[in-house]
Amino acid sequence: VESIKACRKIFDYRVDIDLQVKVDKNWRQKDAVLDRITR
Numbered sequence: 001v002e003s004i005k006a007c008r009k010i011f012d013y014r015v016d017i018d019l020q021v022k023v024d025k026n027w028r029q030k031d032a033v034l035d036r037i038t039r
Contacts, residue, residue, distance in 0.1 A: 007015040027033045
């Protein structure tokens with residue numbers, strides 16, 4: 001949200017930001033992956 005506000009101050013037009021994250025298969029079942037994400 002803050003990044004969108006910052007971009008709107010720079011540009012005179014609407015700015016939308018889309019974040020896509022690639023994850024490992026079955027990442028929810030892997031404790032090590034969850035530990036890295038939640039640190």
